[in-house]
Amino acid sequence: SAVISQKPSRDICQRGTSLTIQCQVDSQVTMMFWYRQQPGQSLTLIATANQGSEATYESGFVIDKFPISRPNLTFSTLTVSNMSPEDSSIYLCSVVAGAIQETQYFGPGTRLLVL
Amino acid sequence: KQEVTQIPAALSVPEGENLVLNCSFTDSAIYNLQWFRQDPGKGLTSLLLIQSSQREQTSGRLNASLDKSSGRSTLYIAASQPGDSATYLCAPQKGGSTLGRLYFGRGTQLTVWP
Numbered sequence: 415s416a417v418i419s420q421k422p423s424r425d426i427c428q429r430g431t432s433l434t435i436q437c438q439v440d441s442q443v444t445m446m447f448w449y450r451q452q453p454g455q456s457l458t459l460i461a462t463a464n465q466g467s468e469a470t471y472e473s474g475f476v477i478d479k480f481p482i483s484r485p486n487l488t489f490s491t492l493t494v495s496n497m498s499p500e501d502s503s504i505y506l507c508s509v510v511a512g513a514i515q516e517t518q519y520f521g522p523g524t525r526l527l528v529l
Numbered sequence: 530k531q532e533v534t535q536i537p538a539a540l541s542v543p544e545g546e547n548l549v550l551n552c553s554f555t556d557s558a559i560y561n562l563q564w565f566r567q568d569p570g571k572g573l574t575s576l577l578l579i580q581s582s583q584r585e586q587t588s589g590r591l592n593a594s595l596d597k598s599s600g601r602s603t604l605y606i607a608a609s610q611p612g613d614s615a616t617y618l619c620a621p622q623k624g625g626s627t628l629g630r631l632y633f634g635r636g637t638q639l640t641v642w643p
Contacts, residue, residue: 418572445628445629447629447630447631449631455635456618456633456634456635456636457573457618457631457633458633459630459631459632462629462630472630504570506572506573508573508629508631510628510629516560516561516578516622516628516629517563517575517578518563518575518620518622518629518631519575520565520572520573520574520575521572522571522572523570523571523572525570
């Protein structure tokens with residue numbers, strides 16, 4: 415299994431500012447992902463955080479808005495840039511772990527409110 | 530793109546009942562399927578993972594079945610308890626280069642009252 419922590423757990427931000435969310439895993443993992451959960455909605459994949467190369471973004475998400483870093487196999491950051499109230503969501507990182515089962519594990523999430 | 534539908538959207542039952550939560554998905558070419566629970570304002574907890582070659586998987590009071598060809602999975606919860614109250618999400622997963630990219634439905638919001 416994998417234990418994932420995220421910082422901050424929650425934040426309230428002003429529109430136009432940026433927030434960087436950190437994700438730390440207790441073991442080295444190859445695959446790390448960032449998801450967004452807007453109020454009342456299910457989870458949507460933002461991007462795959464690739465170690466040593468640029469992140470791979472899903473349709474509708476762009477690097478300028480959601481820059482991602484992945485400096486090593488245990489850590490990643492997601493920045494939400496130039497925020498607007500529509501960015502108010504829970505942001506979750508996840509990893510795939512387990513040599514055979516390839517179970518996906520999620521962090522506790524970062525709850526963001528943009529005023 | 531994978532579309533996931535979960536029925537019912539919400540379920541409210543007295544404790545002790547046996548429950549059935551349904552999940553359907555449009556692309557049956559999956560590698561595995563995972564069931565999660567999400568408590569309000571929290572992250573996701575993995576409950577069960579079924580490989581595409583398996584028909585079912587059990588963990589305690591939970592049993593998940595998979596019919597890959599018809600694009601369906603079912604989560605059975607036996608003898609429900611108030612602590613089971615949460616939103617339950619299923620997520621089929623493709624393999625290869627898309628491994629780890631999960632597509633979620635809106636889930637089933639379960640309330641079990643004493």
